[in-house]
Amino acid sequence: MEMPIGLNGIDFTSAALIRPGTLEVRRLSEVAGMFADPAAVREILRLRDPVVFERRLPPDPPRPHLVYEVTILYPGRIGAEFMGTEARRGADPALWVGLRGEGRVIRTPDEVIPVEKGSVLQIEPGRAWRTVNVGRFDLVFLTIRGAGGIETAPAGEFRVTVVAGPDGAPAPRARA
Numbered sequence: 001m002e003m004p005i006g007l008n009g010i011d012f013t014s015a016a017l018i019r020p021g022t023l024e025v026r027r028l029s030e031v032a033g034m035f036a037d038p039a040a041v042r043e044i045l046r047l048r049d050p051v052v053f054e055r056r057l058p059p060d061p062p063r064p065h066l067v068y069e070v071t072i073l074y075p076g077r078i079g080a081e082f083m084g085t086e087a088r089r090g091a092d093p094a095l096w097v098g099l100r101g102e103g104r105v106i107r108t109p110d111e112v113i114p115v116e117k118g119s120v121l122q123i124e125p126g127r128a129w130r131t132v133n134v135g136r137f138d139l140v141f142l143t144i145r146g147a148g149g150i151e152t153a154p155a156g157e158f159r160v161t162v163v164a165g166p167d168g169a170p171a172p173r174a175r176a
Contacts, residue, residue: 021059040079080163084132092146094123101139134170
């Protein structure tokens with residue numbers, strides 16, 4: 001069936017868009033600066049350059065009001081720190097919707113929000129956030145946001161991470 005422009009769908013098994021557009025893949029070597037343990041990053045990169053996350057965007061140009069993307073954040077750790085996206089900040093509000101997996105949306109050291117399949121979280125405009133995967137499987141989520149643009153917050157500005165505590169449970173930690 002041919003889909004009209006602007007109409008799309010998500011295959012919830014594969015997290016693929018029915019009408020795919022741009023695929024943005026981020027490998028550890030590209031986002032190494034967002035992790036707190038440079039020695040652990042170097043050790044992993046000595047052996048391989050794993051994909052940390054990918055974003056799947058639709059083919060249609062952004063509409064005047066909303067844009068969306070599906071993100072797959074792969075499991076794993078860099079040292080004690082869980083895999084995560086870079087910190088992002090949008091000019092418009094955003095809606096974060098969990099499709100699969102277990103993670104945390106980090107806003108500040110005191111505001112770390114557990115998320116999973118079915119979680120819906122509103123992100124205020126101008127507010128930085130970062131998503132981390134604390135589970136053993138892919139964390140997949142849909143982000144819907146205004147078309148006003150989004151930027152990557154500088155790593156030095158966003159100083160919050162989630163690490164595995166002594167018992168392996170996720171624990172927020174402010175970065176030095």
